[in-house]
Amino acid sequence: MxxxxxxxxxRGALLALSAAALPAAAEVVGDEIVVGTVxxxxxxxxxxxxxxxxxxxxxxxxxxxxxxxxxxxxxxxVEDAGYDPKRAxxxxxxxxxxxxxxxxxxxxxxxxxxxxxxxxxxxGRLHLFPFSPHRATYEPLHPLKFQNxxxxxxxxxxxxxxxxxxxxxERTCLLYQDxxxxxxxxxxxxxxxxxxGRELVERTSYxxxxxDLSSQIAxxxxxxxxxxxxxxxxxxxxxxxxxxxxxxxxxDMLVTASGYSAQTHELGGEAVEGLYGxxxxxxPYAEGANSQLAAWIExxxxxxxxxxxxxxxxxxxxxxxxxxxxxxxxxxxxxxAFARTLEGMEFTRDYFGSPSYxxxxxxxxxxxxxxxxxxxxxxxELITDYLQ
Amino acid sequence: MSRVRGVARxxxxxxxxxxxxxxxxxxxxxxxADYALGKATLVATYAIAGLGVVIVVGQAGQIxxxxxxxVALGAYAQALLVGAGVPxxxxxxxxxxxxxxxxxxxxxxxxxLGGLYFGxxxxxxxxxxxxxxxxxxxxxxxxxxxxxxxxxxxxWRAASTLEQAAVSLAVLALALVACHRxxxxxxxxxxRAVRDDEVAAAACGVAPAAVKMQAFIVxxxxxxxxxxxxxHWIGFISPEQxxxxxxxxxxxxxxxxxARRLAGAAWGALVIVVIPQLIAVLRDxxxxxxxxxxxxxxxxxxxxxxxxxLLRPAGLAGGSARSDAAHGDGA
Numbered sequence: 001m002x003x004x005x006x007x008x009x010x011r012g013a014l015l016a017l018s019a020a021a022l023p024a025a026a027e028v029v030g031d032e033i034v035v036g037t038v039x040x041x042x043x044x045x046x047x048x049x050x051x052x053x054x055x056x057x058x059x060x061x062x063x064x065x066x067x068x069x070x071x072x073x074x075x076x077x078v079e080d081a082g083y084d085p086k087r088a089x090x091x092x093x094x095x096x097x098x099x100x101x102x103x104x105x106x107x108x109x110x111x112x113x114x115x116x117x118x119x120x121x122x123x124g125r126l127h128l129f130p131f132s133p134h135r136a137t138y139e140p141l142h143p144l145k146f147q148n149x150x151x152x153x154x155x156x157x158x159x160x161x162x163x164x165x166x167x168x169x170e171r172t173c174l175l176y177q178d179x180x181x182x183x184x185x186x187x188x189x190x191x192x193x194x195x196x197g198r199e200l201v202e203r204t205s206y207x208x209x210x211x212d213l214s215s216q217i218a219x220x221x222x223x224x225x226x227x228x229x230x231x232x233x234x235x236x237x238x239x240x241x242x243x244x245x246x247x248x249x250x251x252d253m254l255v256t257a258s259g260y261s262a263q264t265h266e267l268g269g270e271a272v273e274g275l276y277g278x279x280x281x282x283x284p285y286a287e288g289a290n291s292q293l294a295a296w297i298e299x300x301x302x303x304x305x306x307x308x309x310x311x312x313x314x315x316x317x318x319x320x321x322x323x324x325x326x327x328x329x330x331x332x333x334x335x336x337a338f339a340r341t342l343e344g345m346e347f348t349r350d351y352f353g354s355p356s357y358x359x360x361x362x363x364x365x366x367x368x369x370x371x372x373x374x375x376x377x378x379x380x381e382l383i384t385d386y387l388q
Numbered sequence: 389m390s391r392v393r394g395v396a397r398x399x400x401x402x403x404x405x406x407x408x409x410x411x412x413x414x415x416x417x418x419x420x421a422d423y424a425l426g427k428a429t430l431v432a433t434y435a436i437a438g439l440g441v442v443i444v445v446g447q448a449g450q451i452x453x454x455x456x457x458x459v460a461l462g463a464y465a466q467a468l469l470v471g472a473g474v475p476x477x478x479x480x481x482x483x484x485x486x487x488x489x490x491x492x493x494x495x496x497x498x499x500x501l502g503g504l505y506f507g508x509x510x511x512x513x514x515x516x517x518x519x520x521x522x523x524x525x526x527x528x529x530x531x532x533x534x535x536x537x538x539x540x541x542x543x544w545r546a547a548s549t550l551e552q553a554a555v556s557l558a559v560l561a562l563a564l565v566a567c568h569r570x571x572x573x574x575x576x577x578x579x580r581a582v583r584d585d586e587v588a589a590a591a592c593g594v595a596p597a598a599v600k601m602q603a604f605i606v607x608x609x610x611x612x613x614x615x616x617x618x619x620h621w622i623g624f625i626s627p628e629q630x631x632x633x634x635x636x637x638x639x640x641x642x643x644x645x646x647a648r649r650l651a652g653a654a655w656g657a658l659v660i661v662v663i664p665q666l667i668a669v670l671r672d673x674x675x676x677x678x679x680x681x682x683x684x685x686x687x688x689x690x691x692x693x694x695x696x697x698l699l700r701p702a703g704l705a706g707g708s709a710r711s712d713a714a715h716g717d718g719a
Contacts, residue, residue, distance in 0.1 A: 042686050079668060080685060085622050085629055090426055090665050093549070097420035098669070114533065114624035136535075178522055179531040179628060208628070 033074045033333070035060070035322065036101030036125075038091045038116055040108045043082030044208060047234065047263070048131065048311045049108055053078050054304050055315025056105065061303070063323050070331040074323070077101065083108075085115035092116035096123045102335065103128055106318050110134050110180050121145065126335055129318045129366075133184045138365040143339055148321065148357050148366035150280050152181065152256055153188035155370035156229070158387040159278050160192025162372065163227065163254060171201045173225035175216055175240055177232060178205040185231035185256055201225055206236065217243040221251075230255040237275070238268040245271045252276065257370055262309050265375050273378075278370040281317065282353040283310045283380050292351035313352050321347060321357065355386050425549035427665060429621055431657045432556035436563050437614035438641045438653030440487075440607035443567065445639070446647030447576065448603035449583025451507030454494060454514025455638045458608045460630035461490040462615025464521060464528060467536045467625055477541045480559075480616050487612015488605045490517065495604035499597045502586075514635055521627040533626030536619040552621055559617060560654075563610060567650050570606065579603050611638075644696050646703025655704040659696065664689050 037056065040049040053076075060074045068074065077099045079091035088111075095101040096119065103126035107113050113132040120127045121144045129148045130137050138147035163169065174189055176182030182205060193199055202223035204216045217240060220228055228244075230237055230253055237259035244251055253275055255264070260277040262285075268275075286297050296316075300308040326333060329341040343364075347357040357366035369386040437459050444452040465486035469479035490513075497509035522531050539546040539555055546552050570576050578599045581589035586596045619625050637660060645656025667688045696704065 077672070082686075084633075085624065086430060086661075087664065089622060090423070090430065090661070091668070093423040093426040094665065094668065097423040111533065111624065111626055111629055114535065115622045118623055134532075180533060180626070183530065183532055 031068070031072050033069065033072050033326065034077060034095075034099050034101045035074055035319075036077050036079065036092075036095035036099060036104045038079050038081050038088050038095070038104065038107045038112055040083050040112070041078070041080040043080075043084065043109075045083060045109060045131075045233075049080075051309055051311035052106055052108070052131070052315035052318075054300075054306075055308070055312040055317070056319040057315075058300060058303055058312075059316045059319035059323065062299075069323060069326045070333070072333070074326075076319075081109075081112050083112060085111040088112040088116050089119065092119045096120065096125060101125060102333075103322065103338070105129055105322060106131055106315065108132075113137060117145070124335055126338060128322065133181055141362065141364060144335065146339075146342060146359060146364045146366070148318070150257075150355075150367045150370050151188075151365070152184040152231075153191070154368045155278055155280065155387070156185050156188030156256060157192040157195070159254065159370060159372060160189050160229065161195050162384065162387055163252075163276070164192070164196045164198070167227070167252065169227035169252070170198075171223070171225045172198065172227045172229065173202040173220045173223055174200055174204075174229045175213070175220065175232065176203065176205050176230075177208055177236070179208060181258065182231040185229070189229050206232075210236065211239060213239045214243050216240070217247070217249070221247065221249050225251060227251070228253045230259060232256075233258045234261050234263045234267065237264050238272060241268055241275055242271040254278070254372075257281075260310065260373060260380065262307075262380070265378050265380070268375075269378075272375050275375045277373045277375070277380065279310075279373045279380070279382065280355065280367070280370045281310055281313055282373075282382060284308050284313050284352065285379060287379075290351055296351070313354075317350075317352065317354055321345075353382075422549050425553045427661055428553040429549060429556045431654075431661045432553070432560040433614050433617045433621060434638075434641060434657035434661055435654040436556075436560050436617070437611050437638055438645065438656050439563055439567055439650060440491075440610035440614070441638050441642040442647055442650060442653050443570075443579070443610065444491075444603050444607035445642055446649070446652065447571065447583065448579040448600055448607075450495075450498065450600055450603065451504060452494070452510050452604075452607070453507050453632075453639065454510040454512075454517070454635050455607070455611055456630040456632070456634035457514035457517035458487045458490045458494070458611035459615035459618065459634070459638075460517055460521060460625075460627065461608075462487040462612025463536075463619040463625050463630070464615075465612065466616035466619045467534055468527060470537060471534075475541070476539045476620065480613065483616030483619075484609040484613040487615060488609035490612070491604035491606075491608020492601055494608070495601040498600040498604075511632070511635075514630075514632060518627045518631060521630075528627070531627060533624055535624050536622075538623075539617070539620040546620070556617060556621070559613065563613065564650060567606075567610075571650070575599075575602055575606075640693070642703075644693065644703060646700075646706030649703070649705040651705040652703045659692075659704070663692050667692075 039053055040046050056076055060076050064073045077095060081088035081091050104120050105128045107116060108131040110132040113130040117127055127145045133152050138145055172193055174186060176186055202220055202225060204219050206213055206216055228251055230240055232240060232255060237255045241253060255277045257278050257280045260279045262283050265272055284293055284297055297308055300312060325338060325342045325345055329337050343359050343361045345359055349356050355367045355369055359366050371382060371386045372384040373380045373382045441455050444450050462483040466479050466483040469482055470476050494510050494513040498506050501509055521528050546555050578594045581594050582596050582599045590596055641656035641660045642652060644659050646652030664685055667685045671684055
């Protein structure tokens with residue numbers, strides 16, 4: 001390699017780079033509003049990513065069929081980052097620059113959200129309702145950042161307090177995924193215990209993707225826990241319950257909203273009977289559904305040839321919040337106007353059984369509460385209202 | 389030991405700068421400047437890490453399966469130092485040093501192990517580093533990850549993609565110069581001697597264990613340097629980002645580009661970073677639900693990789709086995 005050639009290359013490259021234009025401005029072009037999402041359709045949380053995307057698509061398709069928002073259609077552009085922040089950064093830049101996304105909804109996974117959020121808000125785009133427990137998604141207050149997922153720490157504190165006061169547990173333990181999700185849950189459980197003058201008797205962790213939790217369950221059993229909180233997702237929840245039942249340990253377990261899914265009882269069967277869970281949005285069961293929900297389920301089945309789950313409802317709800325805010329903003333839609341309108345919005349409970357979401361100029365976190373459910377006869381049954 | 393003639397420029401290296409400029413110009417035209425410059429930043433950063441793999445795997449012939457751990461050490465060293473008030477530019481060499489130290493540690497089993505067994509030990513090293521970063525919560529904030537500010541020099545902040553690309557390309561240029569010189573030195577010849585025949589190299593007075601360690605130190609320093617830049621460009625680091633998938637990605641990068649040539653790192657980075665994005669853009673043109681099919685990019689990317697491996701088994705920058713023998717390799 002001769003260095004003059006390398007120098008020539010870098011000189012050429014810098015010349016090319018210097019022709020760079022400024023980032024495209026946040027604007028609604030013509031009769032279309034572009035909404036971007038950096039999702040996970042092929043990575044570790046694709047289980048969530050696909051139904052969330054489908055739920056959003058369904059809401060936007062319905063809106064477009066009805067004529068759009070003040071005559072504008074909404075186009076959802078989905079990028080798959082597979083939980084990889086490097087891919088996510090490029091995907092976010094594509095959505096900002098090429099697709100001129102007006103807003104980002106439901107970006108998925110903490111590394112992805114943390115890596116892309118500065119790019120998005122620096123470009124003057126809305127960063128709405130990301131799937132991440134990180135407080136930076138709504139604190140400190142930022143004019144373009146809004147979150148509506150109840151923080152694990154807040155609702156697990158309330159759930160732990162409630163379980164201790166109603167069931168009288170004395171030895172609470174924790175099984176947690178060793179990432180930001182697990183740590184957030186741990187803080188909430190510790191706060192809930194502290195409110196009852198107690199501490200965690202035992203805690204043990206696993207790495208994401210682990211399938212064998214036998215050593216962790218053995219350790220918790222050896223600690224004589226009478227109540228185990230699970231900071232797990234679906235597969236690990238089933239594995240933990242199945243292992244406990246296999247060794248004949250009939251301990252009560254409570255899983256976070258990440259394990260509150262129909263897949264938990266579909267995969268776990270008998271082994272997960274009696275499992276408690278926190279729900280931030282009810283699962284859409286066809287059996288016993290109200291008429292509006294039943295019609296929605298039918299439409300979803302017809303559109304995607306699949307059964308909807310809680311994540312589909314979540315995607316649909318997030319898109320609906322966007323649509324309703326855009327409608328309330330009026331025909332002169334700008335990022336600034338949308339954000340200020342959202343700050344005055346209150347979304348009351350709907351036919352899905354969602355909590356009410358409320359944003360104010362001082363608080364961009366729309367909900368802090370979850371409710372308790374339990375698996376009974378092979379399905380989740382809600383056993384409390386939203387816990388304050 | 390006679391001087392290796394392979395330092396004459398192979399065609400792949402001559403074409404590389406033009407290919408990169410062309411790709412960048414096309415991306416700018418098609419996708420917008422900010423997007424293209426963001427890609428250029430990551431291509432250059434990946435290429436620096438890829439140079440580390442080229443040194444360890446392509447030059448010294450060692451199986452390194454945990455390169456991402458060395459990138460992680462650089463990234464965390466940079467984040468911690470900058471967080472402690474050290475200027476980012478001054479922290480860069482220390483990030484490289486952290487990677488070099490990690491490389492030295494990872495190479496220790498090479499004194500007793502060889503081949504795949506040693507490869508397994510580097511895999512274990514990567515797992516240990518990832519776990520250690522999680523456990524060192526008071527400093528690293530554990531699995532919750534830590535935010536890293538923009539790269540800055542004397543009050544100038546590399547906040548725009550143009551500035552970030554310029555910094556990355558400048559560091560890549562310096563790394564290429566350093567590697568080029570190293571490969572022409574006795575160290576480079578010793579690496580290749582150990583790679584080609586360890587026993588013969590030892591008979592000629594080369595100490596294989598020390599030579600392997602040198603390769604790992606240099607490879608680790610390059611990976612650490614890439615990690616230090618990566619921390620600034622991504623702005624948020626967490627241990628899970630530097631898992632085995634990233635290690636295999638870097639290994640794939642070197643083999644696609646050509647593990648035996650420095651230019652291979654840049655070619656490989658170009659493929660690894662740019663092709664998935666091009667696929668994402670082309671995917672948008674597909675009709676209806678096809679454009680939104682889960683995992684479509686991965687399938688198409690896999691097909692591209694298979695095609696590259698079949699058509700260019702020695703990598704994009706690699707010549708045929710015969711030309712390698714005739715001209716030596718390395719540059």
